[in-house]
Amino acid sequence: MTAPLFLRACRGETTERAPLWLMRQAGRYLPEYRQVRSGVSFLELCKTPKLAAEVTLQPIRRFGFDAAILFSDLLVPLEAMGLGVEFTDEGPRLPAPVRTAADLGRISPFDPAARTPFVMETIEAVTAALGPETPVIGFAGAPFTVATYAVEGKTSKTFSETKRLFYQRPDDAHRLLSLIGEATRDYLLAQIQAGAAAVQLFDSWVGVLSAEDFETFALPPTVALVSALRATGVPVIYFANGAASILDRVARVGADVYGLDWRLPIDEGRARLGGARAVQGNLDPAVLLGPPAEIERRARDIVRRGDKRGHIFNLGHGITPDVPIESVTALVAAVRSA
């Protein structure tokens, strides 16, 4: 049996067409998602395997995407590590963020089976429903991005507290990042064991770092994490959001696939990564607010630049709630026929 399209592209193979999935494809732009979400809180949805599996499957049913991605949140492992997490209308909040050396004592690696069984149950339910044709992607935040939530206690604008920690107490910063890296490793290994056929690390905020800080703080725990995950044979996708200016450094992460945001044309991004075997991306999600002809033109351009060789079509960031369904339909048709 031939491996699924998505996995072949992850391995850098030339494919008959570019496989396609969208970051945040299980989300508020879908009426069936809003329907499920209307009855439960966001965290309840993440923690109820039956519902999380249902919303994970919704976009596959509607659009036949080439991969499903676990419905969950970047902050689930932080909570499992011992930090309180609340989801408010203004985003996530940690009432007691990690700022001092003593705070570090409050967090620890965790047993995923004991603390986050709902994640593995969701993956099992989705893989059972989809069969081997449509792989399920597990995910977590990359160590730096998860650390920013631990330290800032929220989505930050300037990341002052995180950087203050880096510059004032670099040893504590390294310890925090390595603790998070180890917990994330166990968490993702458990997802792989539950059936995830690939895993993606979201480094959503890494674009706020200088090249030096990326190399000093973000890179080492990410390299260790990627290496441990790749030892399972499952492909690892690293999405360094906003870091298109330092792709030469990003490539040192050692991932199988690099997710790219929309700033650079994807062929230029691949070249700056040193000729990465596989890349994923990279349509600006805002293009989906435009007319179908423009969506088609831009999607075809990306497919052409991706060369159907180790290229997974995706957006350059998560799909936004204001995107019309018809735009996604136009996108899917354009990528499939390009």
Add this chain to the structure above:
Amino acid sequence: MTAPLFLRACRGETTERAPLWLMRQAGRYLPEYRQVRSGVSFLELCKTPKLAAEVTLQPIRRFGFDAAILFSDLLVPLEAMGLGVEFTDEGPRLPAPVRTAADLGRISPFDPAARTPFVMETIEAVTAALGPETPVIGFAGAPFTVATYAVEGKTSKTFSETKRLFYQRPDDAHRLLSLIGEATRDYLLAQIQAGAAAVQLFDSWVGVLSAEDFETFALPPTVALVSALRATGVPVIYFANGAASILDRVARVGADVYGLDWRLPIDEGRARLGGARAVQGNLDPAVLLGPPAEIERRARDIVRRGDKRGHIFNLGHGITPDVPIESVTALVAAVRSA
């Protein structure tokens, strides 16, 4: 008489040391600024030449920076163009943003002497106080950045409305951008006539654009604007915040000096600009939250990379209110002695 250090660096000359000023140097990190600001609203401060000149001069008196920058706001010309602007605790708000073709009829170029006399009076007061030794920098937002405020009506996260306009009605988008570009030209020419020895264009949000959208929308009105300003003989600084990934395109703006954010080492940034004659930057302002030794180490590294050849030392973004005065003192000493 030798030209001031700052202007010699703007022209790409080799200088005995790197001239130094800080974006947002007249700001809340200074107790004397907070003192003035405590008695007036932000907009009142911008519009009262005596007070605006006073806060412009404060950081020069305290630190002896090599250039002063007009105290004002990016939205002043938008208001003069006919749009209502309010400053709230959550940032600027335009109650009636520009979304439709009809909305475009509500804005027009303006006579700076009639609509923004306070700006020219502030520049005149500052140049009179400083004499020729310390140049005064005039400034405005670059057309794309000003357009985002006109269209979004606030500081946006996703810039959906602006991009929707670009993709759905590109002709209206070009018209808006060119209207703003023309108004900004007249506004900055008036600042130059009032005594500004250099002007800086802040493209604060341009980093949200793909390379294609930068070339299609942001670049043409900016090229026209820079060209008209350079015809006066006054150097033009273009600061493309967050656009380090597309510096090859940014260089096509045709500025004398390119401001760089902190993502890339400044020598790499200069190389990617195609070997720009002059660059400005680029310390991460968050480094000023660190200890003096770290501030000194990083500042010296930037001076070394800047090569004292067409290099103006600055931060890679505005200084934040939480920066201790002692950090600025340490920075100034490090740059002067490097």
